[in-house]
Amino acid sequence: MAQDPVCGMKVDESTNLKTMYRGKLYYFCSPACKSAFQKDPESYLRSGPKGMPHG
Numbered sequence: 001m002a003q004d005p006v007c008g009m010k011v012d013e014s015t016n017l018k019t020m021y022r023g024k025l026y027y028f029c030s031p032a033c034k035s036a037f038q039k040d041p042e043s044y045l046r047s048g049p050k051g052m053p054h055g
Helices: 031-039 041-047
Strands: 018-021 024-027
Touching: 018 031, 031 041
Parallel strands: none
Antiparallel strands: 018 024
16 A cells, blocks of 8 residues: 555555656545645655645
């Protein structure tokens, strides 16, 4: 299991919600988390998960 870098949830690595950043794959629990990460990946990588980016 991977950890969603945005909200901190455990994510199955078979998900289609993933993105490559600086040579590493990151996995997400939702399209909203993936979108938030893609907008500002360094923020999440520096500070760690910040909780759900949506309601």
